[in-house]
Amino acid sequence: LISLYFRVILLLLLALTLLLLAGFLHTDLELLTPLFGGEAEGPPVTNIMFLKTHKTASSTVLNILYRFAETHNLSVALPAGWHVHLGYPWFFLARYVEGVGSQQRFNIMCNHLRFNPPEVQKVMPNDTFYFSILRNPVFQLESSFIYYKTYAPAFQGAPSLDAFLASPRTFYNDSHLLRNVYAKNNMWFDFGFDPNAPAEEGYVRARIAEVERRFQLVLIAEHFDESLVLLRRRLRWALDDVVAFRLNSRSARSVTRLAPETRERARRWCALDWRLYQHFNRSFWGQLRAELGPRRLRGEVARLRTRRRELAVLCLQDGGAPQNRTQIHDPGLRPYQPGAADILGYNLRPGLDNQTRRVCQRLVRPELQYMAHLYSLQFPEKPPKNIP
Secondary structure, eight states: OHHHHHHHHHHHHHHHHHHHHHHHHHHHGGGGGGGOOOOOOOOOOOOOOEESSSEEEEHHHHHHHHHHHHHHTTBOBBBBBOOOSTTTBBBBOGGGGGTTOOOOOSEEOOOHHHHHHHHHHSSSTTTTTTEEOOOOOOHHHHHHHHHHHHHHHHHHHHHSSHHHHHHHHOOOOGGTTTTTTTSSSSHHTTTTOOSSSSOOOOHHHHHHHHHHOOSSSSEEEGGGHHHHHHHHHHTTOOHHHHOOOOOOOOOOOOOOOOOHHHHHHHHHHHHHHHHHHHHHHHHHHHHHHHOHHHHHHHHHHHHHHHHHHHHHHBBBBBGGOOGGGGGGGGGGGGOOOTTTOOOOOOOOOOOHHHHHHHHHHHHOOHHHHHHHHHHHOOTTTTTTOOOO
Protein backbone atom coordinates (compact mmCIF):
# COMPACT_ATOMS: atom_id res chain seq x y z
CA LEU A 1 0.00 0.00 0.00
CA ILE A 2 2.84 2.36 0.91
CA SER A 3 4.60 1.48 -2.36
CA LEU A 4 1.45 2.28 -4.35
CA TYR A 5 1.10 5.58 -2.50
CA PHE A 6 4.66 6.63 -3.38
CA ARG A 7 4.14 5.66 -7.05
CA VAL A 8 1.05 7.89 -7.25
CA ILE A 9 2.95 10.76 -5.63
CA LEU A 10 5.85 10.26 -8.08
CA LEU A 11 3.53 10.37 -11.09
CA LEU A 12 1.86 13.55 -9.81
CA LEU A 13 5.25 15.18 -9.27
CA LEU A 14 6.32 14.17 -12.79
CA ALA A 15 3.18 15.69 -14.30
CA LEU A 16 3.64 18.90 -12.26
CA THR A 17 7.30 19.12 -13.38
CA LEU A 18 6.29 18.83 -17.03
CA LEU A 19 3.67 21.55 -16.59
CA LEU A 20 6.14 23.90 -14.97
CA LEU A 21 8.79 23.12 -17.59
CA ALA A 22 6.35 23.83 -20.39
CA GLY A 23 5.50 27.19 -18.86
CA PHE A 24 9.16 28.04 -18.28
CA LEU A 25 10.08 27.25 -21.89
CA HIS A 26 6.94 28.92 -23.25
CA THR A 27 6.06 25.60 -24.86
CA ASP A 28 2.58 24.87 -26.15
CA LEU A 29 1.34 22.09 -23.88
CA GLU A 30 -0.50 20.52 -26.80
CA LEU A 31 2.88 19.62 -28.32
CA LEU A 32 3.38 17.36 -25.29
CA THR A 33 0.00 15.61 -25.66
CA PRO A 34 1.48 12.18 -26.53
CA LEU A 35 2.78 12.08 -22.92
CA PHE A 36 -0.76 12.58 -21.67
CA GLY A 37 -2.58 10.44 -24.24
CA GLY A 38 -3.89 13.49 -26.10
CA GLU A 39 -3.09 12.34 -29.64
CA ALA A 40 -5.91 11.01 -31.79
CA GLU A 41 -6.19 7.33 -31.00
CA GLY A 42 -6.75 4.43 -33.32
CA PRO A 43 -5.07 2.89 -36.35
CA PRO A 44 -4.18 4.99 -39.41
CA VAL A 45 -6.99 5.61 -41.89
CA THR A 46 -6.43 3.49 -45.00
CA ASN A 47 -9.68 3.86 -46.97
CA ILE A 48 -9.48 7.25 -48.67
CA MET A 49 -11.14 9.03 -51.59
CA PHE A 50 -9.39 12.21 -52.73
CA LEU A 51 -11.24 14.33 -55.28
CA LYS A 52 -8.30 15.55 -57.32
CA THR A 53 -9.26 19.02 -58.58
CA HIS A 54 -7.23 20.65 -61.35
CA LYS A 55 -4.31 23.08 -60.89
CA THR A 56 -4.68 23.15 -57.11
CA ALA A 57 -1.47 21.44 -55.87
CA SER A 58 -3.44 18.19 -56.13
CA SER A 59 -0.56 16.36 -57.86
CA THR A 60 1.50 16.75 -54.70
CA VAL A 61 -1.36 15.34 -52.62
CA LEU A 62 -1.69 12.47 -55.09
CA ASN A 63 2.02 11.67 -54.61
CA ILE A 64 1.44 11.49 -50.85
CA LEU A 65 -1.41 9.01 -51.35
CA TYR A 66 0.47 6.92 -53.91
CA ARG A 67 3.46 6.68 -51.57
CA PHE A 68 1.31 5.63 -48.64
CA ALA A 69 -0.43 3.00 -50.78
CA GLU A 70 2.86 1.57 -52.03
CA THR A 71 4.51 1.60 -48.60
CA HIS A 72 1.57 -0.15 -46.93
CA ASN A 73 0.66 -2.45 -49.83
CA LEU A 74 -2.80 -0.91 -50.31
CA SER A 75 -4.93 -1.19 -53.43
CA VAL A 76 -5.50 1.91 -55.59
CA ALA A 77 -8.49 2.44 -57.92
CA LEU A 78 -6.51 3.04 -61.13
CA PRO A 79 -7.76 3.90 -64.64
CA ALA A 80 -8.52 0.85 -66.77
CA GLY A 81 -6.44 -0.08 -69.82
CA TRP A 82 -4.48 2.69 -71.48
CA HIS A 83 -6.40 5.52 -69.78
CA VAL A 84 -4.76 7.95 -67.35
CA HIS A 85 -7.96 9.47 -65.89
CA LEU A 86 -11.07 7.86 -64.41
CA GLY A 87 -13.33 8.92 -67.27
CA TYR A 88 -12.76 12.66 -66.91
CA PRO A 89 -14.43 14.94 -68.00
CA TRP A 90 -17.45 12.63 -68.07
CA PHE A 91 -19.11 11.71 -64.79
CA PHE A 92 -17.26 8.89 -63.08
CA LEU A 93 -18.52 5.32 -63.57
CA ALA A 94 -17.26 2.34 -61.60
CA ARG A 95 -16.36 0.53 -64.82
CA TYR A 96 -13.59 3.09 -65.47
CA VAL A 97 -11.54 1.36 -62.73
CA GLU A 98 -9.21 -1.51 -63.61
CA GLY A 99 -10.16 -4.75 -61.85
CA VAL A 100 -13.42 -3.46 -60.43
CA GLY A 101 -15.22 -6.70 -61.29
CA SER A 102 -12.83 -8.99 -59.45
CA GLN A 103 -12.02 -6.60 -56.59
CA GLN A 104 -15.17 -4.80 -55.57
CA ARG A 105 -13.53 -2.43 -53.09
CA PHE A 106 -10.25 -0.49 -53.16
CA ASN A 107 -8.38 1.34 -50.41
CA ILE A 108 -7.49 4.55 -52.20
CA MET A 109 -9.02 6.53 -55.08
CA CYS A 110 -7.21 9.69 -56.12
CA ASN A 111 -7.02 10.02 -59.92
CA HIS A 112 -8.84 12.77 -61.82
CA LEU A 113 -12.58 12.17 -62.07
CA ARG A 114 -15.82 14.13 -62.09
CA PHE A 115 -17.46 13.32 -58.79
CA ASN A 116 -20.43 10.95 -59.02
CA PRO A 117 -21.18 9.66 -55.49
CA PRO A 118 -23.30 6.55 -56.27
CA GLU A 119 -20.64 5.21 -58.64
CA VAL A 120 -17.77 6.07 -56.31
CA GLN A 121 -19.53 4.14 -53.54
CA LYS A 122 -19.53 1.03 -55.73
CA VAL A 123 -15.73 1.11 -55.66
CA MET A 124 -14.88 2.42 -52.18
CA PRO A 125 -15.69 0.94 -48.73
CA ASN A 126 -18.42 2.42 -46.52
CA ASP A 127 -15.92 3.84 -44.03
CA THR A 128 -13.99 5.81 -46.66
CA PHE A 129 -12.57 9.20 -45.68
CA TYR A 130 -13.44 11.77 -48.38
CA PHE A 131 -11.39 14.92 -48.89
CA SER A 132 -10.43 17.39 -51.61
CA ILE A 133 -8.48 20.61 -52.19
CA LEU A 134 -9.37 24.08 -53.48
CA ARG A 135 -7.32 27.02 -54.70
CA ASN A 136 -8.11 30.70 -55.15
CA PRO A 137 -9.95 30.56 -58.52
CA VAL A 138 -8.10 33.61 -59.83
CA PHE A 139 -4.78 31.78 -59.71
CA GLN A 140 -6.34 28.44 -60.57
CA LEU A 141 -7.69 29.99 -63.79
CA GLU A 142 -4.32 31.59 -64.59
CA SER A 143 -2.63 28.20 -64.24
CA SER A 144 -5.32 26.48 -66.32
CA PHE A 145 -4.94 29.04 -69.11
CA ILE A 146 -1.25 28.20 -69.50
CA TYR A 147 -1.64 24.47 -68.93
CA TYR A 148 -4.66 23.91 -71.23
CA LYS A 149 -3.98 26.67 -73.77
CA THR A 150 -3.80 24.26 -76.70
CA TYR A 151 -6.68 22.03 -75.51
CA ALA A 152 -9.60 24.22 -74.43
CA PRO A 153 -11.36 25.96 -77.39
CA ALA A 154 -12.08 28.96 -75.16
CA PHE A 155 -8.35 29.47 -74.58
CA GLN A 156 -7.10 28.63 -78.07
CA GLY A 157 -8.40 31.83 -79.63
CA ALA A 158 -7.44 34.16 -76.77
CA PRO A 159 -4.02 35.84 -77.07
CA SER A 160 -3.77 36.20 -73.28
CA LEU A 161 -5.76 35.64 -70.12
CA ASP A 162 -6.28 39.41 -69.90
CA ALA A 163 -7.86 39.37 -73.36
CA PHE A 164 -9.98 36.34 -72.49
CA LEU A 165 -11.35 37.87 -69.27
CA ALA A 166 -11.95 41.26 -70.91
CA SER A 167 -14.55 39.56 -73.13
CA PRO A 168 -14.95 35.88 -72.16
CA ARG A 169 -18.11 35.32 -74.20
CA THR A 170 -16.14 36.13 -77.32
CA PHE A 171 -14.16 32.93 -76.78
CA TYR A 172 -16.28 30.71 -74.50
CA ASN A 173 -19.10 28.59 -75.94
CA ASP A 174 -21.39 26.68 -73.56
CA SER A 175 -21.95 23.95 -76.16
CA HIS A 176 -18.26 22.98 -75.95
CA LEU A 177 -18.59 22.24 -72.23
CA LEU A 178 -16.51 19.06 -72.03
CA ARG A 179 -13.56 20.70 -73.78
CA ASN A 180 -14.04 24.00 -71.96
CA VAL A 181 -14.30 22.64 -68.42
CA TYR A 182 -10.96 24.27 -67.57
CA ALA A 183 -12.12 27.73 -68.66
CA LYS A 184 -14.95 28.43 -66.20
CA ASN A 185 -15.68 27.21 -62.65
CA ASN A 186 -13.48 24.16 -63.12
CA MET A 187 -13.47 23.17 -59.45
CA TRP A 188 -17.28 23.44 -59.29
CA PHE A 189 -17.40 21.12 -62.33
CA ASP A 190 -15.05 18.60 -60.67
CA PHE A 191 -17.41 18.34 -57.70
CA GLY A 192 -20.09 17.28 -60.18
CA PHE A 193 -21.98 20.56 -60.55
CA ASP A 194 -22.95 22.73 -63.54
CA PRO A 195 -20.22 25.35 -64.18
CA ASN A 196 -22.59 27.45 -66.28
CA ALA A 197 -25.34 27.69 -63.65
CA PRO A 198 -26.26 31.19 -62.42
CA ALA A 199 -24.70 32.01 -59.06
CA GLU A 200 -28.06 32.30 -57.31
CA GLU A 201 -27.89 32.29 -53.54
CA GLY A 202 -30.18 29.33 -52.88
CA TYR A 203 -28.51 27.15 -55.51
CA VAL A 204 -24.99 27.97 -54.30
CA ARG A 205 -25.84 27.32 -50.65
CA ALA A 206 -27.44 23.97 -51.48
CA ARG A 207 -24.46 22.77 -53.48
CA ILE A 208 -21.96 23.88 -50.82
CA ALA A 209 -24.00 22.05 -48.18
CA GLU A 210 -23.83 18.96 -50.39
CA VAL A 211 -20.04 19.15 -50.48
CA GLU A 212 -19.95 19.52 -46.69
CA ARG A 213 -22.10 16.42 -46.25
CA ARG A 214 -19.92 14.24 -48.46
CA PHE A 215 -16.38 15.50 -47.68
CA GLN A 216 -14.88 15.37 -44.22
CA LEU A 217 -12.10 17.78 -45.15
CA VAL A 218 -11.34 20.34 -47.86
CA LEU A 219 -7.73 21.55 -48.02
CA ILE A 220 -6.63 25.00 -49.21
CA ALA A 221 -3.73 25.17 -51.68
CA GLU A 222 -2.52 28.61 -50.57
CA HIS A 223 -2.00 27.17 -47.07
CA PHE A 224 -0.60 23.85 -48.15
CA ASP A 225 1.57 23.06 -45.12
CA GLU A 226 -1.24 23.89 -42.71
CA SER A 227 -3.45 21.65 -44.85
CA LEU A 228 -1.01 18.75 -44.51
CA VAL A 229 -0.90 19.21 -40.74
CA LEU A 230 -4.69 18.94 -40.54
CA LEU A 231 -4.79 16.04 -43.00
CA ARG A 232 -2.17 14.12 -40.99
CA ARG A 233 -4.19 14.66 -37.83
CA ARG A 234 -7.41 13.39 -39.42
CA LEU A 235 -5.74 10.34 -41.00
CA ARG A 236 -3.60 9.52 -37.93
CA TRP A 237 -0.51 9.17 -40.12
CA ALA A 238 3.19 9.54 -39.33
CA LEU A 239 4.97 12.78 -40.22
CA ASP A 240 6.96 11.22 -43.08
CA ASP A 241 3.70 10.03 -44.65
CA VAL A 242 2.66 13.60 -45.47
CA VAL A 243 6.03 15.28 -46.10
CA ALA A 244 6.23 16.08 -49.82
CA PHE A 245 8.10 18.09 -52.43
CA ARG A 246 6.11 20.31 -54.78
CA LEU A 247 5.22 18.39 -57.94
CA ASN A 248 3.79 19.54 -61.27
CA SER A 249 4.76 23.13 -60.48
CA ARG A 250 5.70 25.66 -63.17
CA SER A 251 8.82 27.72 -63.62
CA ALA A 252 8.52 31.41 -62.77
CA ARG A 253 8.79 32.39 -66.44
CA SER A 254 5.53 30.57 -67.27
CA VAL A 255 3.52 32.28 -64.51
CA THR A 256 1.58 35.38 -65.57
CA ARG A 257 1.24 38.31 -63.17
CA LEU A 258 -2.34 39.55 -63.25
CA ALA A 259 -3.45 43.16 -62.91
CA PRO A 260 -6.01 43.93 -60.14
CA GLU A 261 -8.80 44.47 -62.70
CA THR A 262 -8.03 41.12 -64.30
CA ARG A 263 -8.25 39.41 -60.92
CA GLU A 264 -11.65 40.98 -60.29
CA ARG A 265 -12.88 39.84 -63.70
CA ALA A 266 -11.67 36.31 -62.92
CA ARG A 267 -13.62 36.30 -59.65
CA ARG A 268 -16.78 37.39 -61.48
CA TRP A 269 -16.29 34.92 -64.35
CA CYS A 270 -15.68 32.05 -61.91
CA ALA A 271 -18.26 33.22 -59.36
CA LEU A 272 -19.28 29.66 -58.38
CA ASP A 273 -15.68 28.65 -57.73
CA TRP A 274 -15.15 31.88 -55.81
CA ARG A 275 -18.09 31.16 -53.49
CA LEU A 276 -16.92 27.57 -53.00
CA TYR A 277 -13.40 28.72 -52.18
CA GLN A 278 -14.51 31.48 -49.81
CA HIS A 279 -16.73 29.13 -47.83
CA PHE A 280 -14.19 26.35 -47.40
CA ASN A 281 -11.32 28.73 -46.72
CA ARG A 282 -13.31 30.05 -43.73
CA SER A 283 -14.25 26.51 -42.70
CA PHE A 284 -10.65 25.34 -42.97
CA TRP A 285 -9.31 28.01 -40.62
CA GLY A 286 -12.18 27.41 -38.22
CA GLN A 287 -11.20 23.73 -38.00
CA LEU A 288 -7.53 24.58 -37.46
CA ARG A 289 -8.37 26.97 -34.61
CA ALA A 290 -10.70 24.47 -32.98
CA GLU A 291 -8.43 21.41 -33.29
CA LEU A 292 -4.91 22.79 -32.86
CA GLY A 293 -4.82 26.43 -31.88
CA PRO A 294 -2.28 28.94 -33.25
CA ARG A 295 0.76 27.92 -31.19
CA ARG A 296 0.48 24.20 -31.77
CA LEU A 297 -0.24 24.81 -35.47
CA ARG A 298 2.98 26.85 -35.78
CA GLY A 299 4.91 24.07 -34.10
CA GLU A 300 3.45 21.37 -36.35
CA VAL A 301 4.12 23.40 -39.51
CA ALA A 302 7.70 24.00 -38.37
CA ARG A 303 8.20 20.25 -37.82
CA LEU A 304 6.85 19.51 -41.29
CA ARG A 305 9.11 22.06 -42.96
CA THR A 306 12.17 20.92 -41.03
CA ARG A 307 11.60 17.33 -42.12
CA ARG A 308 11.08 18.44 -45.74
CA ARG A 309 14.44 20.24 -45.66
CA GLU A 310 16.10 17.15 -44.20
CA LEU A 311 14.71 14.95 -46.97
CA ALA A 312 15.75 17.48 -49.61
CA VAL A 313 19.33 17.35 -48.32
CA LEU A 314 19.19 13.56 -48.26
CA CYS A 315 17.54 13.03 -51.66
CA LEU A 316 18.02 15.92 -54.05
CA GLN A 317 20.82 17.22 -56.21
CA ASP A 318 21.11 20.89 -57.23
CA GLY A 319 20.54 22.07 -53.66
CA GLY A 320 17.01 20.70 -53.76
CA ALA A 321 15.87 23.24 -56.36
CA PRO A 322 13.38 21.97 -58.97
CA GLN A 323 14.76 21.82 -62.51
CA ASN A 324 13.27 22.21 -65.97
CA ARG A 325 12.94 19.13 -68.17
CA THR A 326 16.19 19.70 -70.08
CA GLN A 327 18.12 19.58 -66.79
CA ILE A 328 16.54 16.36 -65.45
CA HIS A 329 18.95 13.48 -66.06
CA ASP A 330 16.63 10.50 -65.47
CA PRO A 331 13.94 10.27 -68.22
CA GLY A 332 11.70 8.46 -65.73
CA LEU A 333 11.63 11.57 -63.54
CA ARG A 334 10.74 14.06 -66.28
CA PRO A 335 7.19 15.36 -65.81
CA TYR A 336 4.62 15.70 -68.58
CA GLN A 337 4.87 19.06 -70.39
CA PRO A 338 1.44 20.39 -71.49
CA GLY A 339 0.55 23.56 -73.39
CA ALA A 340 2.89 26.49 -72.75
CA ALA A 341 3.65 25.41 -69.18
CA ASP A 342 7.23 24.69 -68.14
CA ILE A 343 6.74 21.92 -65.58
CA LEU A 344 9.62 21.37 -63.17
CA GLY A 345 11.05 18.16 -61.72
CA TYR A 346 13.97 16.94 -59.63
CA ASN A 347 17.32 15.19 -59.87
CA LEU A 348 18.26 12.64 -57.21
CA ARG A 349 21.64 12.77 -55.54
CA PRO A 350 24.09 10.25 -57.02
CA GLY A 351 25.46 7.48 -54.87
CA LEU A 352 22.35 6.78 -52.78
CA ASP A 353 22.07 3.27 -51.39
CA ASN A 354 19.23 1.18 -52.82
CA GLN A 355 16.81 1.63 -49.92
CA THR A 356 17.33 5.40 -49.70
CA ARG A 357 17.04 5.72 -53.47
CA ARG A 358 13.64 3.95 -53.40
CA VAL A 359 12.37 6.32 -50.73
CA CYS A 360 13.65 9.36 -52.62
CA GLN A 361 12.32 8.16 -55.98
CA ARG A 362 8.82 7.90 -54.53
CA LEU A 363 9.04 11.51 -53.35
CA VAL A 364 9.89 12.91 -56.80
CA ARG A 365 8.27 10.45 -59.22
CA PRO A 366 5.90 12.40 -61.53
CA GLU A 367 2.20 11.68 -61.48
CA LEU A 368 1.85 9.72 -64.71
CA GLN A 369 4.94 7.60 -64.12
CA TYR A 370 3.80 6.79 -60.57
CA MET A 371 0.35 5.77 -61.80
CA ALA A 372 1.92 3.47 -64.41
CA HIS A 373 4.28 2.03 -61.76
CA LEU A 374 1.42 1.18 -59.39
CA TYR A 375 -0.60 -0.24 -62.27
CA SER A 376 2.22 -2.67 -63.09
CA LEU A 377 2.47 -3.69 -59.42
CA GLN A 378 -1.26 -4.28 -59.05
CA PHE A 379 -1.88 -5.85 -62.46
CA PRO A 380 1.34 -7.59 -63.54
CA GLU A 381 -0.65 -9.73 -65.97
CA LYS A 382 -1.90 -6.64 -67.88
CA PRO A 383 0.08 -4.77 -70.57
CA PRO A 384 1.89 -1.87 -68.86
CA LYS A 385 0.64 1.66 -69.41
CA ASN A 386 2.58 3.47 -72.12
CA ILE A 387 3.68 6.79 -70.64
CA PRO A 388 5.65 8.82 -73.26
